[in-house]
Each structure stands twice: as C-alpha cells, then as structure tokens.
Amino acid sequence: MYNILLFAKRELRVFVDTPVGYVVLAVFPATMAALFFLAGSFFAESEATLRNFFTWMPIAMALLVPALTMRMWSEEIREGTEELLLTWPIRLRELVLGKFLGALSLLFLTLLATAMIPMTVAYLGDVDGGVVLAGYCGTFLLGAVCASLGLLLSSLTRNQIVAWLSSAAILIALNLLGLAATARSIPPSLAHALETLDLGLHFYSMSRGVIDAADLLFFLGLTLFFLVCNGLVLERRLRR
Numbered sequence: 001m002y003n004i005l006l007f008a009k010r011e012l013r014v015f016v017d018t019p020v021g022y023v024v025l026a027v028f029p030a031t032m033a034a035l036f037f038l039a040g041s042f043f044a045e046s047e048a049t050l051r052n053f054f055t056w057m058p059i060a061m062a063l064l065v066p067a068l069t070m071r072m073w074s075e076e077i078r079e080g081t082e083e084l085l086l087t088w089p090i091r092l093r094e095l096v097l098g099k100f101l102g103a104l105s106l107l108f109l110t111l112l113a114t115a116m117i118p119m120t121v122a123y124l125g126d127v128d129g130g131v132v133l134a135g136y137c138g139t140f141l142l143g144a145v146c147a148s149l150g151l152l153l154s155s156l157t158r159n160q161i162v163a164w165l166s167s168a169a170i171l172i173a174l175n176l177l178g179l180a181a182t183a184r185s186i187p188p189s190l191a192h193a194l195e196t197l198d199l200g201l202h203f204y205s206m207s208r209g210v211i212d213a214a215d216l217l218f219f220l221g222l223t224l225f226f227l228v229c230n231g232l233v234l235e236r237r238l239r240r
Helices: 002-016 019-039 051-055 057-079 081-087 092-124 129-154 160-174 188-197 199-207 213-239
Strands: none
Touching: 002 019, 002 092, 019 051, 019 057, 019 092, 051 057, 051 129, 051 199, 057 081, 057 092, 057 129, 057 160, 057 199, 081 092, 081 213, 092 129, 092 213, 129 160, 129 199, 129 213, 199 213
16 A cells, blocks of 8 residues: 555656646636636526536546646656666555556545635525435546556557547547437447447436446446556556
C-alpha cells in the first residue's frame, strides 16, 4: 500500500507543480458552467435541476480524463524512466494502481472544482441533493473507466497526443453505441449487446438518481478489465 500511495502522490505532485494543472482546474469548471447556464436551457426551464449539467458529463469525461492520463506512462517511456520503474523491487500491480489512484485524485480535484455549479443552482431554488450526489458518484465511476483506459493506451505509446486522441476516440465511440443500436439494419441481439456496453446509458440512469447494482458492476468490471490489460502490457515489456 505504501508504494501505491507513493506513486499516487508523485502523479499528483507533477500535476499541481505545472501550469497545466491549474489551467485544467480553471478551464474545465468554467466550460461546464458555460455549457450549463448559457448554452443549455436552465433559465428557460425555470426549474432548479442539474439534469442538463450531467447530460454533458459523458463527453466531458471522454475528453478531460485522457488529458489527465496521457502523460502518465507515455512520458515515462519517452524519458526512459519506465525501464527504471520496472526494475525496482516493487510489484507491477502496485505501479498500475499507483498511477490509477493518482489519476483518480486528479479527477476528484477537477470534479470538486465544479461544485460551484450545484451550489449556484441550490441558491436559486430547491435541488434534490440525493440526485446530485448520485450524479457525481456516476460521474466519478465513469471517470474511473476513462482513467483506466487512458492509462492503458498511454502505456502503448511514447506520444502523449496519440494517447489522448486514441483514448478520447474510443471513449466517445463507447458513448455512441446506444445510438448505433437504433439503426434498423442492426439485429436485435447485437442491438442489445451494444446498449449493454454503452457507457452513457449506464451513466444516465445514475444521473437521474437511480443507483443500480448492474450499473455499478458494469463500471467496476470495465475499470478492472482495463487495469489488468495495463498490467499485462507492462509485464510483457518487462519480459522483453
């Protein structure tokens, strides 16, 4: 556990020690607030609800989280420090979990920076706190999936931009599977499979305040799958 926390602190320190970290913490909540209050229909609806705020979250996570993880492995590969890390007397799973915990810490800070949005809505009217809490829990679980995939793809390239683009493209595609399932030419069995794998559909039920065990298992299982794949990539590289 000590090694996991050590690597998590290392990633968090790199984030807060660079101007990029503060730009993210400022730009992301400002962008989400603009989309919600200005581009959305919040004032037209005359209702104190964060429904439209969470509607943007699947795409926002698909673009933001890969930007947080794109450098975590690719920079190690580019600078040659990955070989040093792999030869340390620590387990590969500690490396993977340390990076992942660091990514979750960055995600938590970023989501915390958006707290001004529900606070503003609560000031303007009565807000269902349970729905807001469920929405943030769903966002965090969705972000965990994005982080695990982002780390996996970051471990496959030394180019940070490639890691971000590939991660964002796959995550956006995973959020559009439900839309593809509505095509008339799609067989019913395939359409059901696509809807089951759609990240957005699992998230939207939680954003409405419904926390289903199936959605929790889906997010946790997919996160674990990508983390295991990340470990296998590192193990193969270590054997080489």
